[in-house]
Amino acid sequence: MQTKTLDNLQEWVDEIALLTKPDKIYWCNGSELESEHINNILIEKKVFTPLKKKPRSFWCTSDPSDVARVEDRTFICSKEESDAGPTNNWMDPDEMKSILEELFDGSMNGRTMYVIPFAMGVVGGRNSKYGVQISDSPYVVASMRIMTRMGEEALKEIRKTHEFVKALHSVGAPLLSGVEDVTWPCNPNKYIVQFPEDKEIWSFGSGYGGNALLGKKCYALRIASYLGWKEGFLAEHMLILKVTSPDKIINYIAAAFPSACGKTNLAMLDPALQGWKVETIGDDIAWLHFGDDGRLYASNPENGFFGVAPGTGWATNPNAMRTIELGNSIFTNVALTDDGDVWWEGMTEEIPTHLTSWKRQSWTSGSSELSSHPNSRFCTPASQCPTIAPEWENPDGVPISAIFFGGRRDSTLPLVFQARNWQHGVFLGATLSSETTAAATGEVGVVRRDPFAMLPFLGYHAGDYFKHWLSLASVTSENNLPKIFYVNWFRKDRNGKFLWPGFSENSRVLKWAIEQVRGETSSRESAIGLIPLPGAIDTENLNISPELMAEVLNVSKSEWENEIPLIHKWFEFIGDKMPLELWDELSFLEENIASM
Numbered sequence: 352m353q354t355k356t357l358d359n360l361q362e363w364v365d366e367i368a369l370l371t372k373p374d375k376i377y378w379c380n381g382s383e384l385e386s387e388h389i390n391n392i393l394i395e396k397k398v399f400t401p402l403k404k405k406p407r408s409f410w411c412t413s414d415p416s417d418v419a420r421v422e423d424r425t426f427i428c429s430k431e432e433s434d435a436g437p438t439n440n441w442m443d444p445d446e447m448k449s450i451l452e453e454l455f456d457g458s459m460n461g462r463t464m465y466v467i468p469f470a471m472g473v474v475g476g477r478n479s480k481y482g483v484q485i486s487d488s489p490y491v492v493a494s495m496r497i498m499t500r501m502g503e504e505a506l507k508e509i510r511k512t513h514e515f516v517k518a519l520h521s522v523g524a525p526l527l528s529g530v531e532d533v534t535w536p537c538n539p540n541k542y543i544v545q546f547p548e549d550k551e552i553w554s555f556g557s558g559y560g561g562n563a564l565l566g567k568k569c570y571a572l573r574i575a576s577y578l579g580w581k582e583g584f585l586a587e588h589m590l591i592l593k594v595t596s597p598d599k600i601i602n603y604i605a606a607a608f609p610s611a612c613g614k615t616n617l618a619m620l621d622p623a624l625q626g627w628k629v630e631t632i633g634d635d636i637a638w639l640h641f642g643d644d645g646r647l648y649a650s651n652p653e654n655g656f657f658g659v660a661p662g663t664g665w666a667t668n669p670n671a672m673r674t675i676e677l678g679n680s681i682f683t684n685v686a687l688t689d690d691g692d693v694w695w696e697g698m699t700e701e702i703p704t705h706l707t708s709w710k711r712q713s714w715t716s717g718s719s720e721l722s723s724h725p726n727s728r729f730c731t732p733a734s735q736c737p738t739i740a741p742e743w744e745n746p747d748g749v750p751i752s753a754i755f756f757g758g759r760r761d762s763t764l765p766l767v768f769q770a771r772n773w774q775h776g777v778f779l780g781a782t783l784s785s786e787t788t789a790a791a792t793g794e795v796g797v798v799r800r801d802p803f804a805m806l807p808f809l810g811y812h813a814g815d816y817f818k819h820w821l822s823l824a825s826v827t828s829e830n831n832l833p834k835i836f837y838v839n840w841f842r843k844d845r846n847g848k849f850l851w852p853g854f855s856e857n858s859r860v861l862k863w864a865i866e867q868v869r870g871e872t873s874s875r876e877s878a879i880g881l882i883p884l885p886g887a888i889d890t891e892n893l894n895i896s897p898e899l900m901a902e903v904l905n906v907s908k909s910e911w912e913n914e915i916p917l918i919h920k921w922f923e924f925i926g927d928k929m930p931l932e933l934w935d936e937l938s939f940l941e942e943n944i945a946s947m
C-alpha cells in the first residue's frame with residue numbers, strides 16, 4: 352500500500368529520477384501555455400505535423416513496430432499467481448521489479464522526465480481517482496492532456512490525500528549526446544506491468560495508445576478492476592449512452608464490446624428512428640458504483656476519445672467527425688492529405704488521389720497498401736462532441752437501466768437477445784466471444800472468448816471477477832439491477848454479407864431493449880434467452896424483409912451445438928474459481944439446445 356509520508360509524491364519522483372537519469376525534470380500544470388510549449392517541442396522534433404485544415408491539430412506517425420497494445424507483453428504481477436488467474440501473464444512481483452529496474456536504469460538519459468498528475472473522473476468527485484504518470488515522451492504528455500484531467504487541479508487533490516497510482520513510463524530509448532533523436536523512439540523489448548496490490552504501473556518500450564497512456568487501460572481498467580473487487584465497484588470496458596424516447600423518457604445504457612468493435616460509433620449514434628435522441632457519456636470505460644437508491648450508476652473516468660480512425664466517416668459516425676473538426680486533436684498513423692488535412696479508409700466515399708501514408712510514403716489511390724494503419728487513432732476532447740450529454744461530468748454518474756454485451760461473430764449469436772435474469776446475464780458476459788481486431792498485435796479475425804470484453808484488461812483472476820459480478824445481486828434487489836442484453840451487429844449470411852446494416856439502424860435495437868426495460872414486452876423465451884417476437888423490432892423505413900429479420904434473429908440448433916463445447920473448454924480453462932452458478936447456466940443452455 353501507499354506509504355503516507357508528507358510528500359510521498361516528491362520522494363517517488365526523486366527515486367525515479369535517480370533510477371532513470373533524465374537530463375531534466377518537468378512538472379506538468381495542464382495550462383494552455385504549457386500545451387503550446389509541448390506541441391512546439393513535438394513540432395520541432397518533427398513528431399507533430401500541424402494540420403492546415405484543423406485548428407490546433409497534429410498528424411503523427413509511430414514506429415511501424417509500435418502500433419497496438421502488446422497483450423503478450425502485459426503482466427499482472429499480483430503477489431500470488433492465483434490472484435492473476437489463467438487469463439493473465441504473471442511473474443513474481445520482486446522478480447519483475449528487478450527486471451524492470453535494470454531496464455529503467457538510465458532509460459531517460461538525454462531526455463526530459465515529465466511528471467504528469469491526472470484525475471480519472473472529475474476532480475474532486477466522490478468516485479474519482481488520481482494518478483501521476485512519469486514519462487519521457489512529450490507525445491504522451493500531449494495525449495494525457497486530452498484523455499485525462501491533467502495538471503494543477505489534480506495535483507492539488509493528490510497533495511491533500513497523498514493517494515495516487517504511480518504510473519511509470521519510458522519509451523526505453525536513452526539519447527546519447529551528439530546522437531540525433533528519431534521521431535518515434537521506442538524499444539523492441541516491451542513490458543506493460545501492473546502491480547495491483549501496490550497500485551503501481553511500470554510500462555517500458557512503447558509510446559503508443561494503451562501501452563503508454565497509462566490512465567486508460569492500465570489504470571482505469573486493470574488497476575481499477577482490482578480496486579473494484581476490493582472496494583465493491585466495477586471498472587468496465589464499456590461505453591455509456593443516454594437515450595431519450597419520443598415520450599421524453601430517459602434511459603442510460605452501458606455496453607461492453609472488445610476494442611475496435613464499434614463502441615465509439617454506438618456511443619455517438621445518430622438514430623435512424625424519428626423522435627429518438629442519443630447522447631454520449633463515454634465511449635470506452637465505465638466505472639459503476641451503487642447509488643444510495645441501490646441502483647448502479649456509471650461514470651466515464653476519461654476526458655477524451657481515443658477512437659479507431661478507419662471506418663469512422665460522415666456516413667458511419669458523423670458526430671465523431673464533427674468532434675474532430677473542432678480541432679485540438681492528435682491523429683496517429685492515419686494518412687496526411689496534400690492540403691494539410693487527415694484522411695483514412697472509410698472517412699469519405701471519394702478517395703483522395705494522393706496522400707502521404709502512415710508510413711510517410713507517397714500513396715496514390717488504387718494502391719494495394721492501406722493509407723492508414725487499421726489501429727490508427729484520433730485523440731480528441733470529449734467536451735467537443737456535439738452529442739455529449741450535459742451530465743457526462745456528473746460526479747455521481749448516471750443510473751444504468753440496461754447493459755449490452757457484444758462482439759464480432761459472423762454466425763451463432765443473433766442480433767439481440769435478453770438475459771432471463773442477472774445470473775444469466777453474468778453468464779452472457781462471461782462467455783462473450785469476438786473475432787480479434789487490429790487493436791492488439793497478433794492475428795486478426797480469430798474467434799476468442801473475451802469475457803465482458805475485459806480479457807486484456809482484467810487486473811485479477813477471471814473466476815473471482817465473475818463471482819464479483821454475481822455478488823452484486825446480493826447487494827441490491829434484482830429489480831434495481833440493469834437488464835442485460837447480448838447484441839451482435841456482425842452476423843453474416845452464407846455469402847459472407849452482413850445481415851444487419853448496423854450504425855444508425857442500431858437505434859432500432861436500442862428501442863426494443865428499452866421497451867423490454869419498461870415492461871412493454873414483446874419477446875419470447877428461446878433456448879438462449881429472450882428473443883424479440885417477429886415484428887417487435889421496429890423496421891419502419893428500413894428495407895429489410897421479415898425473412899431476413901428472422902435470419903438475423905435465428906437461434907440455430909447446429910450452430911449452438913458447435914458453440915457449447917467451446918464454452919465448456921473456456922470454463923475449464925478458468926479452473927477451480929469458475930463459479931458453480933455459471934456451470935449451472937451452461938448445463939441449462941445445453942439442455943435447452945438439446946431439446947430444440
Ligand code: SAT
Nearest residue numbers: 420560561568610790
Ligand atoms: O490502445 S488502446 O488500448 O487505448 C485502445 C483499445 O485497445 O481499446
Ligand code: MN
Nearest residue numbers: 588609610635
Ligand atoms: Mn477500448
